[in-house]
Amino acid sequence: MIEYIRGSLAELTPAQAVVDCNGVGYGLSISLNTYSAVQGKKEVKLYVHEVIREDTYQLFGFASRQERSLFLLLVSVSGIGGNTARMILSALTPGELCNVIGSGNDKLLKSVKGIGLKTAQRIIVDLKDKIAAIGIETADGGTQTITTPRSEVMEEAVSALTMLGFSPAPSQKVVTAILKEEPDAPVERVIKLALKQL
Numbered sequence: 001m002i003e004y005i006r007g008s009l010a011e012l013t014p015a016q017a018v019v020d021c022n023g024v025g026y027g028l029s030i031s032l033n034t035y036s037a038v039q040g041k042k043e044v045k046l047y048v049h050e051v052i053r054e055d056t057y058q059l060f061g062f063a064s065r066q067e068r069s070l071f072l073l074l075v076s077v078s079g080i081g082g083n084t085a086r087m088i089l090s091a092l093t094p095g096e097l098c099n100v101i102g103s104g105n106d107k108l109l110k111s112v113k114g115i116g117l118k119t120a121q122r123i124i125v126d127l128k129d130k131i132a133a134i135g136i137e138t139a140d141g142g143t144q145t146i147t148t149p150r151s152e153v154m155e156e157a158v159s160a161l162t163m164l165g166f167s168p169a170p171s172q173k174v175v176t177a178i179l180k181e182e183p184d185a186p187v188e189r190v191i192k193l194a195l196k197q198l
């Protein structure tokens with residue numbers, strides 16, 4: 001089992017990081033929280049969760065052990081797979097997710113793509129007691145802003161949403177509308193807002 005991968009960050013998109021470790025490039029599926037945490041770094045250490053099945057071998061990467069612990073709790077819930085768990089961790093920070101589950105806010109969980117009311121309620125019922133054991137701070141840290149041309153932010157946001165399973169045309173429409181309202185929004189905020197609207 002791979003515990004973590006440390007190396008130089010060869011490629012980074014909001015949905016994937018490629019870490020070069022002694023000449024081998026590991027492609028890891030990441031959440032927006034991890035994307036924000038590793039952006040601008042040359043060397044990274046990502047905690048890993050491996051998914052090995054007959055038809056797939058996938059690595060999920062996390063900037064912190066806590067985020068990985070939350071991911072593992074989410075995938076332990078019936079009906080939640082790796083990509084849905086990653087979607088939840090992209091829409092909410094670990095602290096926000098703990099608040100949502102702790103307070104039983106199924107409406108906010110339901111706003112994440114692929115999560116219906118029953119699944120949101122199941123997540124809350126299954127994980128309410130387990131969340132306390134992780135010990136994640138619920139205070140939300142400030143988001144890191146990046147200065148890039150708007151077209152680059154739009155391109156990156158649409159690309160990430162497409163990788164997460166959304167159609168490019170509606171994604172572009174939503175991202176354009178968000179950037180009209182918030183022209184200076186960093187790419188991770190644009191994607192979070194888009195996830196709530198798509």
